[in-house]
Amino acid sequence: MSFYNKMTKTELENEKIKLKKKYENFKQMNLKLNMSRGKPSTEQLELSSGMLNNITCDDLSKTEDGFETRNYGMLSGIPEAKKFFANILDVTPDMIIVGENSSLSLMYNCVHIAMQFGILGNKPWKDIENVKFLCPAPGYDRHFAICEIFGIEMISIPMDENGPDMDKVKMLAESDPLVKGIWCVPKYSNPTGITYSDEVVRKFAALKPAAQDFRIFWDNAYVVHHLSKKHDELLNIFDVCKDYGSEDMVLEFTSTSKITFPGGGISAIATSEKNVQSILEIMSIQTICNDKINQLRHCLFFSTSQKLDSHMQAHASIIKPKFDLVLEKLEEKIKPFGIGSWTNPNGGYFISFNSMNGCGKRIGELCKQAGVVLTNVGATYPYGIDPYNRNIRIAPTFPPIKELSIAMDVFCVCVKIASIEKLLREYE
Amino acid sequence: MSFYNKMTKTELENEKIKLKKKYENFKQMNLKLNMSRGKPSTEQLELSSGMLNNITCDDLSKTEDGFETRNYGMLSGIPEAKKFFANILDVTPDMIIVGENSSLSLMYNCVHIAMQFGILGNKPWKDIENVKFLCPAPGYDRHFAICEIFGIEMISIPMDENGPDMDKVKMLAESDPLVKGIWCVPKYSNPTGITYSDEVVRKFAALKPAAQDFRIFWDNAYVVHHLSKKHDELLNIFDVCKDYGSEDMVLEFTSTSKITFPGGGISAIATSEKNVQSILEIMSIQTICNDKINQLRHCLFFSTSQKLDSHMQAHASIIKPKFDLVLEKLEEKIKPFGIGSWTNPNGGYFISFNSMNGCGKRIGELCKQAGVVLTNVGATYPYGIDPYNRNIRIAPTFPPIKELSIAMDVFCVCVKIASIEKLLREYE
Numbered sequence: 055m056s057f058y059n060k061m062t063k064t065e066l067e068n069e070k071i072k073l074k075k076k077y078e079n080f081k082q083m084n085l086k087l088n089m090s091r092g093k094p095s096t097e098q099l100e101l102s103s104g105m106l107n108n109i110t111c112d113d114l115s116k117t118e119d120g121f122e123t124r125n126y127g128m129l130s131g132i133p134e135a136k137k138f139f140a141n142i143l144d145v146t147p148d149m150i151i152v153g154e155n156s157s158l159s160l161m162y163n164c165v166h167i168a169m170q171f172g173i174l175g176n177k178p179w180k181d182i183e184n185v186k187f188l189c190p191a192p193g194y195d196r197h198f199a200i201c202e203i204f205g206i207e208m209i210s211i212p213m214d215e216n217g218p219d220m221d222k223v224k225m226l227a228e229s230d231p232l233v234k235g236i237w238c239v240p241k242y243s244n245p246t247g248i249t250y251s252d253e254v255v256r257k258f259a260a261l262k263p264a265a266q267d268f269r270i271f272w273d274n275a276y277v278v279h280h281l282s283k284k285h286d287e288l289l290n291i292f293d294v295c296k297d298y299g300s301e302d303m304v305l306e307f308t309s310t311s312k313i314t315f316p317g318g319g320i321s322a323i324a325t326s327e328k329n330v331q332s333i334l335e336i337m338s339i340q341t342i343c344n345d346k347i348n349q350l351r352h353c354l355f356f357s358t359s360q361k362l363d364s365h366m367q368a369h370a371s372i373i374k375p376k377f378d379l380v381l382e383k384l385e386e387k388i389k390p391f392g393i394g395s396w397t398n399p400n401g402g403y404f405i406s407f408n409s410m411n412g413c414g415k416r417i418g419e420l421c422k423q424a425g426v427v428l429t430n431v432g433a434t435y436p437y438g439i440d441p442y443n444r445n446i447r448i449a450p451t452f453p454p455i456k457e458l459s460i461a462m463d464v465f466c467v468c469v470k471i472a473s474i475e476k477l478l479r480e481y482e
Numbered sequence: 483m484s485f486y487n488k489m490t491k492t493e494l495e496n497e498k499i500k501l502k503k504k505y506e507n508f509k510q511m512n513l514k515l516n517m518s519r520g521k522p523s524t525e526q527l528e529l530s531s532g533m534l535n536n537i538t539c540d541d542l543s544k545t546e547d548g549f550e551t552r553n554y555g556m557l558s559g560i561p562e563a564k565k566f567f568a569n570i571l572d573v574t575p576d577m578i579i580v581g582e583n584s585s586l587s588l589m590y591n592c593v594h595i596a597m598q599f600g601i602l603g604n605k606p607w608k609d610i611e612n613v614k615f616l617c618p619a620p621g622y623d624r625h626f627a628i629c630e631i632f633g634i635e636m637i638s639i640p641m642d643e644n645g646p647d648m649d650k651v652k653m654l655a656e657s658d659p660l661v662k663g664i665w666c667v668p669k670y671s672n673p674t675g676i677t678y679s680d681e682v683v684r685k686f687a688a689l690k691p692a693a694q695d696f697r698i699f700w701d702n703a704y705v706v707h708h709l710s711k712k713h714d715e716l717l718n719i720f721d722v723c724k725d726y727g728s729e730d731m732v733l734e735f736t737s738t739s740k741i742t743f744p745g746g747g748i749s750a751i752a753t754s755e756k757n758v759q760s761i762l763e764i765m766s767i768q769t770i771c772n773d774k775i776n777q778l779r780h781c782l783f784f785s786t787s788q789k790l791d792s793h794m795q796a797h798a799s800i801i802k803p804k805f806d807l808v809l810e811k812l813e814e815k816i817k818p819f820g821i822g823s824w825t826n827p828n829g830g831y832f833i834s835f836n837s838m839n840g841c842g843k844r845i846g847e848l849c850k851q852a853g854v855v856l857t858n859v860g861a862t863y864p865y866g867i868d869p870y871n872r873n874i875r876i877a878p879t880f881p882p883i884k885e886l887s888i889a890m891d892v893f894c895v896c897v898k899i900a901s902i903e904k905l906l907r908e909y910e
Binding site for chain 1: 519521522524527528530531534535536537538539542543550551552553554555582583584586587590594597598599608624627628631632739743744745746764767768769770771772773774775776
């Protein structure tokens with residue numbers, strides 16, 4: 055075995071013939087495998103079964119402050135749920151608004167509010183031509199989709215193992231008043247799995263954006279989603295913001311979608327008191343209150359932070375072997391040929407794979423034809439355009455381990471074929 | 483006893499002195515009574531206790547179409563929940579989108595979508611100056627609040643026992659392309675309790691609005707909320723729309739907020755397939771899915787329409803005596819003096835009271851000072867301005883019957899005092 059780029063044309067051609075045979079065999083298996091979305095597996099869902107029937111009328115009739123959970127009211131959430139999220143995010147409960155099941159919809163709502171009504175008295179973005187967002191990439195496709203639907207121009211920011219390129223972020227945010235925001239997944243980032251370094255977090259807090267209504271969308275989706283005992287530590291951005299008086303600049307989001315039930319969880323915003331007030335003002339027109347019964351369900355289930363910890367360890371013990379399997383397959387089947395690089399995260403839901411430049415879409419195509427669905431290649435970049443056409447987000451959590459193993463075998467063969475095709479094109 | 487307007491000045495002054503004494507006695511009781519919002523009572527909440535712990539993992543792992551309810555997906559709702567709402571609203575399941583807990587937030591979202599993105603390819607309302615909505619009044623304050631926050635001009639439409647003044651609706655909607663919508667609570671209307679007549683519904687379906695993107699916001703909040711066996715029947719607007727090809731014009735909303743738990747229920751939009759598709763397109767950016775576990779909980783609890791019927795009868799048996807009490811008090815204490823008129827609804831959550839013109843705010847003030855909170859007087863009209871200053875929405879469901887009785891005694895004294903004050907002013 056040797057690196058493909060050291061092989062002669064004939065060696066490559068022979069290798070390709072062998073691989074094509076394997077590939078055809080896979081095709082004949084009529085596989086239907088999916089590594090596209092960050093979905094918990096059924097086994098993980100069972101971990102939260104105890105939450106389905108854990109509530110009585112007595113629990114509900116009185117929350118901590120004596121409020122009837124089953125009736126209208128408490129727009130910002132029940133006290134227990136605010137404390138729950140405050141503990142997770144290491145902020146104070148008065149910084150929390152508890153949402154419905156989806157942190158994505160909270161993010162959408164914050165963009166909508168800025169668009170339609172403006173942030174804290176600033177001009178509504180709808181009345182400004184060419185609002186721009188910074189988009190560290192590869193990143194989360196659903197963030198980019200929000201920008202796209204609102205017509206917000208997206209500017210890609212390169213990512214490395216410490217987070218976004220902060221020189222570029224600073225330069226753009228501080229010089230251009232049309233730059234109104236940035237999307238971040240600061241811990242176990244989607245898809246690279248890295249956690250922003252302390253220095254990066256400090257540089258965020260220290261930003262002096264040209265736009266007064268610049269907002270950091272700090273999507274802390276994977277805050278407690280460790281894969282092993284080796285946890286990444288993310289600096290608390292609000293703590294650092296205090297030094298700069300920049301607390302209003304940060305909107306932090308999280309949810310229990312991958313703690314309890316995707317779609318059946320609860321979500322939260324954490325932000326400055328001033329932002330909390332102004333968001334609640336609009337929310338009071340949007341709804342009467344969120345689902346407080348589900349809030350209390352969660353708080354009863356996670357009555358102590360130890361319970362949450364052990365619950366997340368149980369998740370990890372199910373999904374860590376899947377991450378390990380993906381990494382082993384890549385080590386074994388890709389590494390010897392020098393045709394890709396990938397991340398080895400301590401948490402989160404993804405492994406980010408970079409093929410040789412220009413091979414991404416072809417790999418996705420080959421996988422699809424063999425019945426293995428990957429996240430759309432390119433989706434991890436604004437407008438779905440990966441400038442290097444190489445980044446593939448692998449989501450190992452959902453498939454059973456046997457299926458994942460086959461899916462990875464298919465994937466590796468596809469990577470190899472696409473790489474050889476590319477190298478052979480260079481002879482043309 | 484005689485009508486106040488037949489009394490001499492001296493008689494009125496003597497009457498006022500007696501009433502003021504009663505009023506002062508009430509004040510000394512330090513009452514804290516609330517008839518302001520349409521909230522179910524605690525007793526009503528208990529009716530749905532069986533829904534809190536009625537679900538197992540087995541139920542959840544497979545919905546009708548084999549989908550895993552506990553995981554992401556099924557943006558428009560699980561098939562069971564679509565059928566549930568389709569039955570209630572007498573439409574087909576493909577016309578249904580199941581939302582989160584709040585139909586209000588679905589309505590807000592539809593206005594937002596029209597504002598930001600435009601309806602079915604029409605110009606976004608944000609790019610049109612002076613968008614207008616028709617607002618049958620008295621109506622629901624939270625509808626008006628949505629218009630107000632979006633800067634939509636509200637035009638009041640008079641209501642009578644058959645619904646809105648359809649000549650006026652037709653004239654305005656068909657002549658002015660800036661008129662983009664109308665708010666309706668067509669059954670057991672908020673606050674008047676009336677149900678739109680067949681003729682009114684037919685006239686709605688037959689509208690040929692000047693604006694292609696004119697939408698009827700058909701808030702069928704009280705569709706199954708009968709007070710006795712004497713049900714009002716609302717003509718199915720979609721059936722009539724078929725005759726005119728006007729199905730796209732109607733957005734119907736409902737929720738289980740006052741069936742199961744306010745804030746812990748589920749909600750739905752019913753509309754044409756074309757509207758469903760275009761709303762889902764935006765919703766797919768706003769969220770990954772709604773809370774399907776709560777959807778299934780509801781569907782298991784109301785596994786047959788008989789169960790829903792008897793559940794609603796149980797609600798009625800709790801709240802009907804409260805409505806009766808309010809009506810008795812008004813008959814006894816107000817009617818003999820000719821100082822007010824009110825509705826006697828067959829369902830819904832409100833009794834709408836009209837004082838003598840010009841007395842509404844004073845009644846609210848007097849009640850408040852005596853510890854009885856009413857819906858803000860004026861709130862039932864656009865911009866909170868009741869042109870006659872007379873309409874008061876009485877919400878009898880929440881207080882225990884003893885408290886309601888005292889609250890109504892206070893209310894009646896306040897109505898009398900305010901009426902006499904008005905009549906005495908005429909002597910000045």
